[in-house]
Amino acid sequence: MRRGCISLGNVQCDDCRRIIPYLERYLAIDEKDGVEVEEGETSHYCVECCLKKDYAHYRMEKGKQILTFFPELTKG
Numbered sequence: 728m729r730r731g732c733i734s735l736g737n738v739q740c741d742d743c744r745r746i747i748p749y750l751e752r753y754l755a756i757d758e759k760d761g762v763e764v765e766e767g768e769t770s771h772y773c774v775e776c777c778l779k780k781d782y783a784h785y786r787m788e789k790g791k792q793i794l795t796f797f798p799e800l801t802k803g
């Protein structure tokens with residue numbers, strides 16, 4: 728399960744090990760052996776690592792680039 732969160736300055740990225748700065752977005756995700764699961768160990772990843780791991784991507788909305796931690800929604 729994925730949860731998009733805002734850092735309070737006390738969260739460390741589990742991949743690159745940097746502290747995620749205050750008010751920066753990060754992802755809390757349940758993983759087991761590096762694979763996303765519904766319930767498992769919760770990992771925290773900074774935006775950069777999410778992009779690298781394909782857990783996040785940018786999409787364009789009303790001419791603005793928006794970061795999303797969730798899979799692309801199908802336009803209906």
Ligand SMILES: [Zn+2]
Pocket residue numbers: 740741742743744745772773774775776777
């Ligand atoms: Zn990171």
